[in-house]
Every structure is written in structure tokens, then in C-alpha cells.
Amino acid sequence: MRDGIEEGPEEQASEPRRPRLVYPFEAVPETGSGQAVEVAPGVLWLRQPLGGSLGFINVWAIADGDGWAVVDTGFHTSETSQAWRAAFAQALGGRPVTRVIATHLHPDHVGLAGWITRRFDVRLWMTRLEYFQCRMLAADTGREAPEDGVRFFRAAGWDEEEIENYRTRFGGFGKMIYPLPDSYRRMTDGEVFAIDGHDWRVVTGQGHSPDHACLWCEELGVLISGDQVLPRISSNVSVFPTEPDADPLTDWLASLARIKATVPDTVLVLPAHNDPFRGLHARIDGLISGHERALARLAGKLAEPRRAIDTFGSLFARPIGSDLLSMATGEALAHLNCLIGRGLAVRETDGEGVNWYRALP
Numbered sequence: 420m421r422d423g424i425e426e427g428p429e430e431q432a433s434e435p436r437r438p439r440l441v442y443p444f445e446a447v448p449e450t451g452s453g454q455a456v457e458v459a460p461g462v463l464w465l466r467q468p469l470g471g472s473l474g475f476i477n478v479w480a481i482a483d484g485d486g487w488a489v490v491d492t493g494f495h496t497s498e499t500s501q502a503w504r505a506a507f508a509q510a511l512g513g514r515p516v517t518r519v520i521a522t523h524l525h526p527d528h529v530g531l532a533g534w535i536t537r538r539f540d541v542r543l544w545m546t547r548l549e550y551f552q553c554r555m556l557a558a559d560t561g562r563e564a565p566e567d568g569v570r571f572f573r574a575a576g577w578d579e580e581e582i583e584n585y586r587t588r589f590g591g592f593g594k595m596i597y598p599l600p601d602s603y604r605r606m607t608d609g610e611v612f613a614i615d616g617h618d619w620r621v622v623t624g625q626g627h628s629p630d631h632a633c634l635w636c637e638e639l640g641v642l643i644s645g646d647q648v649l650p651r652i653s654s655n656v657s658v659f660p661t662e663p664d665a666d667p668l669t670d671w672l673a674s675l676a677r678i679k680a681t682v683p684d685t686v687l688v689l690p691a692h693n694d695p696f697r698g699l700h701a702r703i704d705g706l707i708s709g710h711e712r713a714l715a716r717l718a719g720k721l722a723e724p725r726r727a728i729d730t731f732g733s734l735f736a737r738p739i740g741s742d743l744l745s746m747a748t749g750e751a752l753a754h755l756n757c758l759i760g761r762g763l764a765v766r767e768t769d770g771e772g773v774n775w776y777r778a779l780p
Contacts (some may be wrong), residue, residue, distance in 0.1 A: 420717040440698035442652055444685070445771065447694065450475040451498065453505025458687065458695055459639045461615060463510055467493030467502050469527055477526045477691050479643055480510065484614045486517040490634065491691060492531035495597040499531060503566055506755030518604075520544040523628040524553035528691065533597035543603045543628035548623075548629035550603050553596070555570065560593030571660035574774045575748050576726035584741065606632050620660045622681055626671025627654040635682050650688070653706060658748025658756055668757040669712075672707055679703045710754075717754050718763050722779035727751045730776075 449464045455463035461482030467473040493499040497593045501671035516539040521529040536543050564586040608623040622633040624647040636642040642684040646654045657673045684700040720733045731739045739747040
């Protein structure tokens with residue numbers, strides 16, 4: 420029951436002391452051009468079109484014997500598939516794709532995975548939770564919006580017009596992805612596998628998606644971070660109607676701390692959005708402290724009971740319109756559920772089924 424784009428609304432004053440990161444590449448690949456920039460021996464950086472405020476997604480090609488392992492794909496659109504055709508002929512030099520690795524289930528990452536795996540008759544690699552949840556969400560295509568979802572958003576404070584918009588938009592996830600292959604190769608946390616003689620370790624994270632896979636190659640000194648660590652924006656961390664009592668923000672913060680403890684600060688980070696950078700540990704510290712400040716700010720606003728939609732001003736730097744309402748609601752609920760889990764707030768439901776949140780002493 421989600422929309423599929425992952426970066427949330429800009430947080431209010433989330434990082435007033437943003438650490439100084441290093442961006443080592445002056446040249447960047449032109450979006451959708453079929454051209455690439457080599458960022459490490461045998462590792463190519465390409466950009467595929469997304470549209471919207473983000474504009475592009477970074478995808479990666481890793482030399483793999485006589486071909487290329489591809490990491491992430493972009494949306495299922497004619498524009499993106501045409502960009503891949505150009506990349507196959509130009510950046511990849513006509514050599515085949517040997518495997519497709521998807522960091523996680525969101526359509527800008529897995530949207531064309533089914534198309535590329537079928538084109539080259541190769542395996543899709545994903546973590547189990549990401550693969551099966553992606554197929555579950557795609558199966559919602561064409562369904563009517565479930566009453567559980569209606570109750571969820573009504574409890575958050577949505578009005579009837581906003582509920583009707585949810586009903587209209589429900590089931591759009593599957594339209595953004597080419598059908599996944601019916602089998603896949605499972606990746607697991609801590610697993611090490613070889614690509615062209617180099618060992619790559621899977622480092623998973625939770626909160627942004629169920630079991631997001633980062634890929635770390637110690638020998639090459641690179642970390643493909645997907646959406647788990649982004650240099651200039653904070654990934655959306657949301658509660659969804661399928662699990663209304665979830666605490667994904669606690670999962671997210673724990674995942675960031677675990678990645679910092681596992682992966683050295685010296686790596687070149689290859690994120691899905693913005694540019695490759697150095698300064699992994701400083702960026703993780705900034706993301707964690709930004710969310711902690713948001714939690715403290717939110718707790719301070721709960722002296723009087725508030726609905727989820729009443730908390731946006733405490734969390735986000737700009738007004739929330741209809742285009743961001745679902746995402747902002749999910750992220751607000753993630754912060755509220757985290758406060759509940761820490762024993763700092765309580766949720767009470769009124770006679771209309773609306774949830775109200777207030778701080779505990």
C-alpha cells in the first residue's frame with residue numbers, strides 16, 4: 420500500500436551542521452545518454468531518467484568476466500528502456516549483462532529488472548523480503564483500495580477528499596515495474612560473492628525498505644549504498660497501512676549505526692541519488708542526529724494532543740500538498756511510533772476512529 424518513490428519531504432532544520440563531504444568527480448554521466456564514468460576499476464556510473472524533482476537515478480555496471488553485472492535499473496518507462504539500449508551499445512560496449520542486482524523493491528530501483536533479466540536470460544539478485552514484498556505490491560494492481568488503508572489514513576486525520584484520492588490512486592505500484600522474473604537468487608546479510616575476482620559483501624539495512632542491500636567491496640574501496648545512505652537528502656522512512664504499528668525509524672537508526680560499525684570510513688560511497696562521495700561515517704552521524712533532533716522537536720509539540728497530520732510543521736521545512744501527503748503522513752507516523760516505543764508518547768483513538776498523540780511526562 421505504498422506509492423514507490425522513496426525520498427521524503429525536506430525535513431525542518433534537520434541538518435544545521437551538515438558535515439563536509441568530499442565529491443571526487445568533476446565529470447558526471449549525462450542522464451539517459453548511454454555514457455558512463457568509471458569510478459573504480461571495472462565499476463561504471465550511469466544515470467537513468469526519473470523525472471520529478473530528483474531527475475535521475477544512479478545505476479552501476481560492474482565488469483563481470485565477458486559481461487557486466489548491473490546494480491539497479493530505473494523506472495519501467497519507454498524513456499528509461501531506450502536509455503538502457505543506448506548504454507548496452509555504448510558504455511557496456513555490446514557485452515552482455517550477466518546478472519541484475521536490485522538493492523531494494525522501489526520502482527526506480529527494480530522497475531526494469533524484469534525486462535533486463537529476460538532480455539539477457541540472466542538471474543535477478545535480491546534479498547528475500549524485498550523480492551516477495553515487491554511481488555505482493557505489484558499484485559495489488561487493479562484492486563480496489565482496502566478498507567484497512569482507508570481506516571489507516573482516516574485515523575491519521577485525512578478528510579474525505581483525501582481519502583477518495585487514495586482510493587483513486589491505489590494499485591499504481593505495479594504500473595511502474597516490468598513484471599519481475601518468477602525466480603530469483605537470494606542475497607543475505609553478510610554474504611560474500613565474487614564479481615570478476617573481487618569479493619563483494621552484502622550489508623543490509625531496514626527502515627527505508629524491508630531488507631535493503633548495500634554492496635561493499637573492500638578491495639576496490641567502494642560501497643554501493645542504494646538509498647540507505649544518501650549525501651544530500653534523507654530517505655523516506657514511513658509507516659504503511661499494512662503494518663500500522665511498525666517502528667521503522669528505530670530500525671533505520673539501528674541500521675545506520677550497524678553500517679558505520681561494519682564499513683570503514685575510507686570507502687567511496689556510490690549512492691542512488693546525488694553524487695558519489697567520501698565521508699560515510701560523518702554522513703551517517705548527520706542522518707542519525709537529524710532524526711534525533713526531529714524526534715525531540717516533535718515530542719516538544721505534543722503537550723496538547725495532535726493528529727499525525729498536525730505534526731507536519733514540526734518535521735518538514737515546507738508546506739505539504741496533496742502530492743506529498745501520503746509520504747509525509749507515513750514519515751510523521753514513523754516518528755510518532757518511535758516516540759511511543761521509547762515511552763515518550765501515547766496514542767489515543769476517539770469515537771470517529773481518529774488517532775491523537777500526546778507526550779508522556
